[in-house]
Amino acid sequence: MAQLSRRHVLALGAGGVLSTAWLRGAAASEMPAEIHGISAFGDLKYAADFHHFDYVNLQAPKGGTFSLIPSVRAYNQSYFTFNSLNAFVLKGEGAQGMDLTFASLMAHAGDEPDGMYGFAAKSVQISPDRLAYRFTIRPEAKFHDGSKLTAHDVAFSINVLKEKGHPLIQLQMRDVNGVEAVDDATVVVSFAEKRARDVPLYAAGLPIFSKAYYANRPFEESSTDAPLGSGPYKVGKFEINRYIEFERVKDWWGADLPVCRGSNNFDVVRYEFYRDRDVAFEGFTGKNYLFREEFTSRIWATRYDFPAIKDGRVKREQVPDQTPSGGQGWFFNTRRDKFRDPKVREAINYAFDFEWTNKTIMYGAYARTFSPFQNSDLVAEGPPSPEELKLLEPFRGKVPDEVFGEPFVPPVSDGSGQDRNLLRKAQQLLQEAKLTAKDGKRLLPNGEVFAIEFLIDEASFQPHHASFLKNLNTLGIDANLRLVDAVQYRARVESFDFDVTIQRLSMSATPGDSLRTYFTSQAAATKGSYNLAGVADPAIDALVEKAMAAETRNDLTVACRAIDRVFRAGRYWVPQWYNTSHRLAYWDVFGHPKNLPRYAISDYASGVGERTLWWFDPAKTAQLDQAK
Helix, strand or coil: CCCCCHHHHCCCCHHHHHHHHHHHHCCHHHCCCCECEECCCCCCCCCCCCCCCCCCCCCCCCCCEEEECCCCCCCCECCCCCCECCCCCCCCCECCCHHHHCCCCEEECCCCCCCEEECCEEEEEECCCCCEEEEEECCCCECCCCCECCHHHHHHHHHHHHHHCCHHHHHHCCCEEEEEEEECCEEEEEECCCCCCCHHHHHHCCCCCCCCHHHHCCCCCCCCCCCCCCCCEEEEEEECCCEEEEEECCCCCCCCCCCCCCCCCCCEEEEECCCCHHHHHHHHHCCCCCEEECCCHHHHHHCCCCHHHHCCCEEEEEEECCCCCCEEEEEECCCCHHHCCHHHHHHHHCCCCHHHHHHHCCCCCCEECCCCCCCCCCCCCCCCCHHHHHHHHHHECCECHHHHCCCCCCCCCCCCCCCHHHHHHHHHHHHHCCCCEECCEEECCCCCECEEEEEECCHHHHHHHHHHHHHHHHCCCEEEEEECCHHHHHHHHHCCCCCEEEEEECCCCCCCCHHHHHHCHHHHCCCCCCCCCCCCCHHHHHHHHHHHCCCCHHHHHHHHHHHHHHHHHCCCEEECEECCEEEEEEECCEECCCCCCHHHHHHHHHCCCCCCCCEECHHHHHHHHHCC
């Protein structure tokens, strides 16, 4: 396998060279203090001597099995299938849960927006210009085969992910200039002079691979060989496309670290895979898996009446979601000429009747999305503030005038499913875009019939399209829905081979370099990126750079609100909906934390993620067995 040479690793920008040399060669008296954690703006909740995170249960028993179906995904993962144990590259469909098998330099705290604390690294020193981070590796850290985890493994991991990892990883590591293992215990990571604020946090959270393991294995290939890890779990039994189990490492070196106490409580974490959500629900009622986060309002409202619910063997909870929900919607592929005109995209917005869909199909369970930063302080509201105007003024005349007024909000219908006023508005916009009507068909300027294919990979989304497509056909648009399997869907989306498809933009409370993957011109041209709409606006590119360079949380908020205004003015999507809480159902064999970790809601809701926070309750299991 080709690896980066020492010359390549050290070919840094001038600032990076100085920072690295300073951290390597400065006198001990000049070295910065070792610190136990990092965050985007330097604020940390936990002191250096903290014993455990506040939200965990130190008395949680170890044992039992936690089983579920996928509810989140990253990189090459799918909700419905897997055929590879390499979840950090583009090839293949990566197995869910592989992050459980790896340690990282630092671990996130679930009750802070972006605080991270020592995991495989016991401490870090930051150069005065903040362009180099010197991590000291814990001497007890080791891989599952007993070999020592060293700074050389960290350097290898960062280099190989930057060179051969999934395109989204490569994009977010653009500002990582280089990495050098000074010795077995010390690794220095250097960053570009105008790096994004969160790049060091991203690098510190990456999985650490064994350099020796990959000495004779191609990292970038799909593989069903379990990679050598160093995390709390290792790959156990699995059957491609059906299930995968992760077994807790009983003598794991990190079990008593402050970031790990009270977590990783299950002996086995098991993911089940189903091609159909209805079939997956039936699997839950039959106790084929034990935990389910319900995303389908119809099922939540009508089908949780099976015997185990009625006699209390299955519990339901709704956990408030206090984190940014991001933005979910139908995204237009603006790389295609027929979607180039924003008036066309806005017209299609007027054809979707959210009020009817929410009432008729989703049992009134959702609120309307209108911003990619939904459910956060980053949403733009009202006219721009003076701080926002300062960022936006250089683009006056280059962005729609709307950017300097009230931001676009999707229209509210009369709830009939076919609001005539909104459809008339849509017709007017199509006419202004020079899409004429002939014989009941809407024609593009080149004379072709305007046709739209909506691409999905979940049958459960079919009902949500029916009224929408009917209204589009009323406008003369030849709109249809195509349902494909998960593998074909991912291949088409990653190569931008679609007209319109559904996407959810997941935003953190402190977005940074990830903004590039959603909104920038670079991402629009990068295969596999999250910029499905093909947003390529110099104003948004510049504002993203402002957001990433923000020195205070207020500066970040202002920049994101400015991005929000320009993005919404571009009509790149038809916003859908979001839920203000997590709907959880589980067989009553678990306990879980009383204190909700606000910024790790997915960990709390699913019980897995960076750390397993729930636990198996033997007493409840005995009661459940007696109730059979």
